[in-house]
Amino acid sequence: xxxxxxxxxxxxxxxxxxxxxxxxxxxxxxxxxxxxxxxxxxxxxxxxxxxxxxxxxxxxxxxxxxxxxxx
Numbered sequence: 167x168x169x170x171x172x173x174x175x176x177x178x179x180x181x182x183x184x185x186x187x188x189x190x191x192x193x194x195x196x197x198x199x200x201x202x203x204x205x206x207x208x209x210x211x212x213x214x215x216x217x218x219x220x221x222x223x224x225x226x227x228x229x230x231x232x233x234x235x236x237x
Contacts, residue, residue, distance in 0.1 A: 223231065 222228070
């Protein structure tokens, strides 16, 4: 077998491996994107629930009191 033939076979194997790696990475990206979107949606739901249950000062009043050092 010639050196060129051996090199071609090696390059073919490397190309196949790179294609497999690319498929894995694309799958991970999609999964991470879905996970981040789910986390954001959960945060928005929790934020609405916290706001609904909140009985203290509004955020604006809280910040104003902190700036004026009214503790």
